[in-house]
Amino acid sequence: xxxxxxxxxxxxxxxxxxxxxxxxxxxxxxxxxxxxxxxxxxxxxxxxxxxxxxxxxxxxxxxxxxxxxxxxxxxxxxxxxxxxxxxxxxxxxxxxxxxxxxxxxxxxxxxxxxxxxxxxxxxxxxxxxxxxxxxxxxxxxxxxxxxxxxxxxxxxxxxxxxxxxxxxxxxxxxxxxxxxxx
Numbered sequence: 001x002x003x004x005x006x007x008x009x010x011x012x013x014x015x016x017x018x019x020x021x022x023x024x025x026x027x028x029x030x031x032x033x034x035x036x037x038x039x040x041x042x043x044x045x046x047x048x049x050x051x052x053x054x055x056x057x058x059x060x061x062x063x064x065x066x067x068x069x070x071x072x073x074x075x076x077x078x079x080x081x082x083x084x085x086x087x088x089x090x091x092x093x094x095x096x097x098x099x100x101x102x103x104x105x106x107x108x109x110x111x112x113x114x115x116x117x118x119x120x121x122x123x124x125x126x127x128x129x130x131x132x133x134x135x136x137x138x139x140x141x142x143x144x145x146x147x148x149x150x151x152x153x154x155x156x157x158x159x160x161x162x163x164x165x166x167x168x169x170x171x172x173x174x175x176x177x178x179x180x181x182x
Contacts, residue, residue: 027170040104054111058093131179138172
């Protein structure tokens with residue numbers, strides 16, 4: 001399986017709706033995602049399940065960005081960017097699910113305590129508030145991954161989380177630059 005993605009994916013702007021949107025791109029790091037291997041590890045699985053389907057996990061990020069894609073109707077380029085970022089987060093969800101299975105867990109949509117639910121999504125329709133929410137969400141995701149890197153002894157999990165952080169950092173940059181343009 002080829003896990004290498006382009007460094008950025010240009011988005012086709014709608015010149016009639018936003019003539020300045022031609023500079024918008026969605027960034028994704030081009031390095032491959034490492035495979036997770038190892039023995040059964042309940043503690044690491046519990047951490048990964050939080051990243052997978054916890055309140056601030058990848059499933060929440062996906063639904064947040066898909067929701068925003070649907071609500072951003074006056075800027076086709078930004079709307080498409082949100083969908084592309086959601087796809088990036090779907091890749092993360094899939095990889096975390098594979099890691100959970102590799103370590104003996106079940107990738108159900110819960111964090112080990114509570115099932116995921118749609119109340120985790122911020123449903124603001126204000127564009128600036130969306131970007132502020134996204135910036136906070138990406139910062140929280142990066143902090144969670146960094147914490148989990150420090151708490152696991154599994155080197156392949158550490159490598160995967162470090163690789164995911166590369167994408168999250170680029171998403172953070174995109175949202176910050178977008179907010180600064182608003």
